[in-house]
Amino acid sequence: MAGGFRDEAGGLLPGFAVGSRVAQYRLEERVGAGGMAVVFRAWDERLRRWVALKVLAPALEADEVFRRRFLREARAAAIDDPHIIPVFEAGEAAGALFIAMRYVPGGDVRSLVRRTGRLSWGRVTGIVSSVASALDTAHAAGLVHRDVKPANILVDVRPGRADHAYLSDFGLSKGSLWWSGPSGQGQFMGTLGYAAPEQLAGKPLDGRADQYSLACSAYELLAGSPPFPRDDPGAVIWAHMSEPPPPLTSRRPELPAAVDGVLAKALAKEPDHRYGSCRDFASALCAALDLAPSGGNGPTGVESGSWQDETTWPSSASAEQAEDLPVAAAAATVSRRRALRASITRPGQRNRRSLRLSVIPAAALTAVLSVLAAMAQFGLFRPDTSIPAAVHAQLSAPNYLGVYLPGGPGVFLPGRPSRYQPVADFAAAAGSRPNLVEYAISWGQPFTTSFAGTLCKHGEAPLVQMMPIGVSLAAIAAGHDDIYLRSYADSVRSFGHSVVIGFAPNMNTPWYTWGYRETAARTFVAAWRHIVTVFRRQGADNVTWLWTIGADQPATGPIMSWWPGASYVTWVGINGVYMNPSDTFGSVFVRTIDQVRAATNKPILLSGTSVLPSTKQYANILNLFKGIAQYRMLGLVWYDDDPPLEGSPLAEAAFRVGAARLNLVAAQP
Secondary structure, eight states, X not given: OHHHHHHHHXXXXXXOOTTOEETTEEEEEEEEEOSSEEEEEEEETTTTEEEXXXXXXXXXXXOHHHHHHHHHHHHGGGSOOTTBOOEEEEEEETTEEEEEEEOOSSEEHHHHHHHHOSOOHHHHHHXXXXXXXXXXXXXXXXXXXXXXXGGGEEEEOOTTSOOEEEEOOOTTOEETTOOSBTTBTTOOBSOGGGOOHHHHTTOOOOHHHHHHHHHHHHHHHHHSSOXXXXXXXXXXXXXXXXXXXXXXXXXXXXXXXXXXXXXXXXXXXXXXXXXXXXXXXXXXXXXXXTOOOOTTOSOOOOOTTGGGSTTSOSSSOOGGGGOBOOHHHHHTHHHHHHHHHHHSSOTTOOOOOOOOOOOOOHHHHHHHHHHXXXXXXXXXXXXXXXXXXXXXXXXXXXXXXXXEOTTOOOTTSTTOOOTTHHHHHHHHHHTSOOSEEEEEEETTOOOOHHHHHHHHHTTOEEEEEEEOTTSOHHHHHTTTTHHHHHHHHHHHHHHOSOEEEEESOOTTSTTSTTSTTTSOHHHHHHHHHHHHHHHHHTTOTTEEEEEEEETTOTXXXXXXXXXXXXXXXXEEEEEEEEOSTTOOHIIIIIXXXXXXXXXXXXXXXXXXXXXXXXGTHHHHHHHHHHHHHHTTOOEEEEOOOSSOGGGOHHHHHHHHHHHHTSOBOOOOO
């Protein structure tokens, strides 16, 4: 994952390589990158000390919104509190804005919770008291932080001295009466899991909004998760606005019952019902836990060296925490999903039908299978001249057989029948249970943990294609949708099982809004890299990244101009369809396979494949599986079409014979 950070940072800051200089600072190591800035560990050659140097991406310097947000963080250094990260200098050099801050050789508290789970009472009160001190000082100066959370709390860990907690990332701070996001009136800025109800509603904010976020953070440090963990961003918003926080003792029964009352008050929906200050909340929490108030200077017990984890930030320069997401995006999930259905169908093509098992007489099916077995026995599966390379061989490596699920899991439509039935129907028709199930989601739709769990129980991994319908790829690359991406990544990480994710598939085709007629290749590459980087920072290491192109699309230019780099891709997907009777594996796929393999040795999955009935379907299905074996493909995902596969006994039987040649391994439940 380190390579991912370095490549991403290089794309944001061309010319700012390790070893170069910004003012008197020598860049020694790139330690973080986001859509707004890049963070380096740098050596101050004048004062001979280490600093964390945050450099604004040059492409954003002309944007006054980003400049204000960037410099706001530097101005927070004027606030005198031992628990606010010190800023040494802010300026402009080498054509870039920069902030030099104290280098913190520790880590953020969120990483600590991820490693160890819930924390001891003493650790929590030490952290909360320190942050409460920083917040009350900021509030007295007229600033509201707006993004208090464990990832923005850093701990300086050094041998021979007590740990010291800092509140970082004041890039979102504003005067107490400011309510609209800097990117537009009425937009939400912050992190949904920790945002106060009045912040979500776009109302005027004061320090009590930060107290609410601090209470959410304290809850997470004690329980191991925030008070309202939900898969759907809309559900998180609803919970903050209307649901009481679950008693902490329901998750950690050994805690004193008094702690529930303290957190309930700090998490009150109405600001007037909360504590008068953050220190008051911290003191009440200490009293409920029967601990002496820390005063904000006690040790926190965070392990040393944790900043080196790639998902943490070593200073207040966590650029990815300062991105925007309109709250309306979560509320519009259902309408986006409906729009997706109309958007993903090619012009002139019908919508794909879900698979249904046709009833085939057992005697007829047995006869067909006997004929095909005889064909195999007498060598009729040997390579043909349409496949000019490779040695025909039975694959010994694990293969994948998948099915595309039109319309996705359908989790937003109450009362809808189970969406798993088409998968079961396909398994019966194919004679083999798939180990991948592909479906598309619209941008803003959360990860469907329950449906993914159903797939996993049946030995199938979800393959999710994220379709950027109605959003700008440039905005994604700039980090404007990072709240959604981090929420999605957290859900995938918490799911714990393998998930395959693709983004903007078939970018080399003309009929999508992200296709080559609408989007420059470099913009797609920047968006792809940013998404992968965000997931890796959030610790979603269970993701397999699938970069998908359309087979042999004309007039698109070099396919590999869309290639984001080997460190950002796990598998390559190629979508292709046998549309004419003369089509073969060679004519549909081989030219594209050769182009891909000239550039990378990544495994190739035929990720969207079908054989139309007008193409001598039974023969071409056999040809498809021969090509998979000869070219050592990872496998295929089958798109059913009208009529479906099981509408023809010969086609179904051919598919069964071909699928039986694959070395399928079920996903781990």
